Amino acid sequence: xxxxxxxxxxxxxxxxxxxxxxxxxxxxxxxxxxxxxxxxxxxxxxxxxxxxxxxxxxxxxxxxxxxxxxxxxxxxxxxxxxxxxxxxxxxxxxxxxxxxxxxxxxxxxxxxxxxxxxxxxxxxxxxxxxxxxxxxxxxxxxxxxxxxxxxxxxxxxxxxxxxxxxxxxxxxxxxxxxxxxxxxxxxxxxxxxxxxxxxxxxxx
Amino acid sequence: xxxxxxxxxxxxxxxxxxxxxxxxxxxxxxxxxxxxxxxxxxxxxxxxxxxxxxxxxxxxxxxxxxxxxxxxxxxxxxxxxxxxxxxxxxxxxxxxxxxxxxxxxxxxxxxxxxxxxxxxxxxxxxxxxxxxxxxxxxxxxxxxxxxxxxxxxxxxxxxxxxxxxxxxxxxxxxxxxxxxxxxxxxxxxxxxxxxxxxxxxxxxxxxxxxxxxxxxxxxxxxxxxxxxxxxxxxxxxxxxxxxxxxxxxxxxxxxxxxxxxxxxxxxxxxxxxxxxxxxxxxxx
Numbered sequence: 072x073x074x075x076x077x078x079x080x081x082x083x084x085x086x087x088x089x090x091x092x093x094x095x096x097x098x099x100x101x102x103x104x105x106x107x108x109x110x111x112x113x114x115x116x117x118x119x120x121x122x123x124x125x126x127x128x129x130x131x132x133x134x135x136x137x138x139x140x141x142x143x144x145x146x147x148x149x150x151x152x153x154x155x156x157x158x159x160x161x162x163x164x165x166x167x168x169x170x171x172x173x174x175x176x177x178x179x180x181x182x183x184x185x186x187x188x189x190x191x192x193x194x195x196x197x198x199x200x201x202x203x204x205x206x207x208x209x210x211x212x213x214x215x216x217x218x219x220x221x222x223x224x225x226x227x228x229x230x231x232x233x234x235x236x237x238x239x240x241x242x243x244x245x246x247x248x249x250x251x252x253x254x255x256x257x258x259x260x261x262x263x264x265x266x267x268x269x270x271x272x273x274x275x
Numbered sequence: 276x277x278x279x280x281x282x283x284x285x286x287x288x289x290x291x292x293x294x295x296x297x298x299x300x301x302x303x304x305x306x307x308x309x310x311x312x313x314x315x316x317x318x319x320x321x322x323x324x325x326x327x328x329x330x331x332x333x334x335x336x337x338x339x340x341x342x343x344x345x346x347x348x349x350x351x352x353x354x355x356x357x358x359x360x361x362x363x364x365x366x367x368x369x370x371x372x373x374x375x376x377x378x379x380x381x382x383x384x385x386x387x388x389x390x391x392x393x394x395x396x397x398x399x400x401x402x403x404x405x406x407x408x409x410x411x412x413x414x415x416x417x418x419x420x421x422x423x424x425x426x427x428x429x430x431x432x433x434x435x436x437x438x439x440x441x442x443x444x445x446x447x448x449x450x451x452x453x454x455x456x457x458x459x460x461x462x463x464x465x466x467x468x469x470x471x472x473x474x475x476x477x478x479x480x481x482x483x484x485x486x487x488x489x490x491x492x493x494x495x496x497x498x499x500x501x502x503x504x505x506x507x508x509x510x511x512x513x514x515x516x517x518x519x520x521x522x523x524x525x526x527x528x529x530x531x532x533x534x535x536x537x538x539x540x541x542x543x544x545x546x547x548x549x550x551x552x553x554x555x556x557x558x559x
Binding site: 086089090093094097098100101102105106111115118119122123126127194197198201216219220221223225226241242244245246248249251252255256 | 286324
């Protein structure tokens with residue numbers, strides 16, 4: 072069954088059809104939430120909320136890109152969460168284990184990763200560097216860079232997701248890249264060698 | 276380094292990286308890049324940044340986010356009462372804001388209450404040798420035999436200049452002493468009041484003389500109702516009384532504001548209390 076038929080079925084209340092759409096897009100939706108919120112638990116909640124909201128409002132979906140529609144929902148959910156965090160910072164000094172409820176002795180950001188395979192370690196270092204730099208961006212710049220550079224959306228799709236004109240997106244993206252460039256340059260030496268790229272020309 | 280180039284130039288470089296420039300813009304930018312090594316370096320730096328971001332690893336989802344029939348019906352759906360309470364809270368807030376704006380506009384449109392100052396024309400009636408050093412006492416309607424000088428202790432020594440405002444009275448009307456206060460004081464001035472300055476020695480109680488110019492409270496006799504008694508002298512005082520009356524009219528507004536604020540607060544509080552708590556971990 073193609074996507075249009077699945078959407079039609081979901082609009083008629085077929086939850087199985089909707090779940091097939093969920094399986095198709097959940098990774099992308101989750102990754103957008105994760106890069107926006109920079110927190111696995113919050114990203115999980117935001118993704119779940121986004122799919123629930125999508126199911127409730129799928130009758131309002133009037134065609135176009137379902138991916139852009141879903142990403143818009145999760146992006147808005149992330150904005151809400153970030154605004155909430157700004158008002159009430161909730162990051163504990165020592166993170167609490169979700170299962171036992173006890174304080175973690177070695178939260179992920181303090182863990183020694185030397186026992187990981189080399190490739191995984193490099194990936195972890197890169198992710199950590201990007202995480203730190205994205206954290207310094209404002210919400211609007213963050214969404215622009217997550218959608219275009221990390222998720223690979225084109226300008227038209229990304230502007231649909233954030234519901235802003237392409238000109239606004241271009242401006243935000245340029246500023247975000249400028250900020251990230253300065254930040255990543257500071258961490259340049261810490262990046263794995265394979266990510267320290269040589270200068271590339273415009274015609275490449 | 277960033278200061279060397281304008282945001283417009285950075286935006287052009289950024290769009291060029293994504294191949295979002297028109298052919299003419301791209302050609303123009305390429306020419307500038309060839310001529311300007313600094314701009315070329317900036318472009319390369321942005322390109323490296325973009326390449327790194329594109330290599331950000333995608334995470335696997337920690338679990339499936341598929342919905343169940345039960346969860347889709349119950350999650351995030353507010354009970355009708357919660358929606359109703361939130362709506363009533365919103366309406367109360369709007370009403371409150373409306374009333375506040377209305378009150379503000381009403382208050383600013385009213386004439387400001389004027390502080391009654393010593394009338395200069397009355398001061399002119401005081402002999403010059405008595406203007407300085409002694410406080411001026413203006414008597415408003417107090418019979419001379421009940422005169423107090425306003426210096427505490429129930430009276431003074433009579434050494435202060437006094438301006439009395441005399442209102443002509445009907446001979447038949449009597450001044451009633453404070454021991455036997457009138458129920459309806461029939462105090463009416465048929466003509467504008469006359470102004471005279473008196474020294475303490477000249478002040479003698481007169482039986483029918485009514486002294487004072489403050490608005491006299493009471494019911495007028497039927498034959499003089501509707502007549503204009505005071506004109507120039509009472510303008511300031513009348514204005515002051517109008518202001519007071521208008522302020523009294525605003526008091527019910529404040530009561531409504533308080534009621535609306537309470538409704539808004541209670542509705543919102545109860546709606547948050549009744550709102551179902553989210554717990555996604557229990558979904559699957």
